[in-house]
Amino acid sequence: MSAGLDNLRHVVVLMMENRSFDHMLGCLTADDSRIVGLSGNESNLDTQNEPVKVQPLAQFQGQLDPDPDHHFPSVHQQLFNGQYAPGAVPTMDGFVLNYYQQQKDVNHSHKIMYYFTKDKLPVLSTLARSFAVFNGWFASIPGPTICNRAFAHYGTSFGQVSMDVFYYSKEYLSIYERMVKNGHTAKLYYFDQSSSTMEVVNLLQDQPQLFGTYPQFLDDCKQGTLPEYSFIEPNYSDHEGDDGGEQLASDQHPDHDVQAGEYFIASIYNAIHQNPDLWKSTALLIVYDEHGGIHDHVPPPACTPDGFVANPQATGVPGLSFAFDRLGVRVPAILVSPWIPKATVVTGPEDKVNGRTFEHASIPGTVTSHFLGNYDARSPREKAAPAFLDLLSDQMRPETDVPVFNLG
Amino acid sequence: MPTPDNVVYVPKPSPASFDKNRPLARNLLLQAHVQHIHEAESHLPPERQSGIDPGSIRTEGEAADYIRRVTYALHPEGARRERVRRAT
Numbered sequence: 001m002s003a004g005l006d007n008l009r010h011v012v013v014l015m016m017e018n019r020s021f022d023h024m025l026g027c028l029t030a031d032d033s034r035i036v037g038l039s040g041n042e043s044n045l046d047t048q049n050e051p052v053k054v055q056p057l058a059q060f061q062g063q064l065d066p067d068p069d070h071h072f073p074s075v076h077q078q079l080f081n082g083q084y085a086p087g088a089v090p091t092m093d094g095f096v097l098n099y100y101q102q103q104k105d106v107n108h109s110h111k112i113m114y115y116f117t118k119d120k121l122p123v124l125s126t127l128a129r130s131f132a133v134f135n136g137w138f139a140s141i142p143g144p145t146i147c148n149r150a151f152a153h154y155g156t157s158f159g160q161v162s163m164d165v166f167y168y169s170k171e172y173l174s175i176y177e178r179m180v181k182n183g184h185t186a187k188l189y190y191f192d193q194s195s196s197t198m199e200v201v202n203l204l205q206d207q208p209q210l211f212g213t214y215p216q217f218l219d220d221c222k223q224g225t226l227p228e229y230s231f232i233e234p235n236y237s238d239h240e241g242d243d244g245g246e247q248l249a250s251d252q253h254p255d256h257d258v259q260a261g262e263y264f265i266a267s268i269y270n271a272i273h274q275n276p277d278l279w280k281s282t283a284l285l286i287v288y289d290e291h292g293g294i295h296d297h298v299p300p301p302a303c304t305p306d307g308f309v310a311n312p313q314a315t316g317v318p319g320l321s322f323a324f325d326r327l328g329v330r331v332p333a334i335l336v337s338p339w340i341p342k343a344t345v346v347t348g349p350e351d352k353v354n355g356r357t358f359e360h361a362s363i364p365g366t367v368t369s370h371f372l373g374n375y376d377a378r379s380p381r382e383k384a385a386p387a388f389l390d391l392l393s394d395q396m397r398p399e400t401d402v403p404v405f406n407l408g
Numbered sequence: 409m410p411t412p413d414n415v416v417y418v419p420k421p422s423p424a425s426f427d428k429n430r431p432l433a434r435n436l437l438l439q440a441h442v443q444h445i446h447e448a449e450s451h452l453p454p455e456r457q458s459g460i461d462p463g464s465i466r467t468e469g470e471a472a473d474y475i476r477r478v479t480y481a482l483h484p485e486g487a488r489r490e491r492v493r494r495a496t
Contacts (some may be wrong), residue, residue: 163440194476239472257425
């Protein structure tokens with residue numbers, strides 16, 4: 001066991017919303033060729049049969065409105081563009097054509113190929129370059145938020161591929177319930193009551209004791225009372241706070257302000273970093289739930305089937321059942337800890353020898369393995385998902401070697 | 409210890425980006441969230457329900473207000489701890 005792992009007392013996961021790897025971090029290939037981002041030549045055809053290259057023109061807000069469709073049928077088009085066959089490798093060339101359907105505006109459909117330059121995302125790009133960035137972290141399902149977030153909580157979506165309400169099977173407990181039942185501590189922190197949690201049906205209404213709020217997270221960091229496992233949800237809406245002040249959505253879900261999300265991520269990092277005892281004993285994973293319909297060029301790989309099958313009525317694609325045997329689109333994922341060597345790049349499918357493919361089931365899988373050890377009542381996907389805490393090394397980096405975010 | 413080399417300035421987002429009147433129809437996630445909140449509310453005793461028809465919600469701000477009321481009914485501790493924090 002490494003010294004970093006030996007010192008680890010807390011795992012914190014911050015799950016943001018709806019941005020693909022290439023959209024947020026694709027520019028970093030220019031700085032470090034080990035990062036599997038964009039060369040600038042990746043393209044999709046538009047409805048005029050003209051190639052549309054990726055372009056570094058992404059703005060914080062105002063481009064991806066309406067919200068790009070990312071329900072199962074649309075993602076199916078984005079991945080295969082009508083070329084689907086069982087076992088086929090996704091072609092990743094249907095993003096522009098799919099987005100066109102929402103506005104019927106050729107120029108507008110090109111914006112789905114835009115990506116950010118690193119100067120626009122100082123927090124995410126700094127963390128990616130300073131700690132560990134994953135080349136191969138994929139959404140768990142080629143579909144929308146709720147079912148993908150379920151994988152982070154339960155290691156499965158219990159056969160769901162949509163946003164519909166569903167009730168989970170007690171066969172697989174949430175990671176929070178597993179922790180608490182075994183004498184450990186865990187909490188989901190939602191932003192505030194106007195934002196609430198996406199786990200309202202399955203957890204909040206029956207087990208409110210598992211929840212806290214973002215201000216409580218900040219307090220828990222300051223007081224040294226953070227649970228062993230914490231999951232943080234950003235603010236999902238623009239709304240007025242109890243004091244009448246404006247609360248800007250920080251989830252980065254289109255068309256919310258991406259810069260507000262940057263600020264939020266920095267605040268989470270700072271809260272942990274500013275408590276020296278917490279800093280040396282915590283690993284923070286920043287990850288996105290799914291791609292939100294936005295372009296990424298890496299084909300999602302096949303994966304261990306989940307033991308469930310969504311029929312054609314559930315998938316919304318005529319004649320297509322889905323056995324949860326292929327992952328969703330690649331998303332940004334960064335692991336932060338002072339025990340991670342600077343500029344670590346975790347190789348993915350591009351590395352045929354040592355590459356590892358992560359997905360959201362890796363979250364409960366990793367937390368369970370670290371805190372609980374052997375635990376059999378887990379989904380096949382979670383059992384197969386690789387853990388990520390082996391990235392912690394024996395050397396703790398000095399303060400002069402880690403970023404400090406000055407919040408303006 | 410911060411040095412000029414490792415301090416990263418993070419600008420505040422523009423207040424102009426705030427729009428609580430953004431149509432709910434433009435955000436697939438918030439639409440679903442309202443449905444989930446409504447499902448949870450339906451299990452509350454009538455006297456603790458909001459009386460709001462989710463079908464009448466048109467904007468992000470209205471959705472947030474509805475979500476706040478139901479979340480308070482489900483998890484009043486969250487609001488209480490927040491008030492204590494502000495007071496101290």
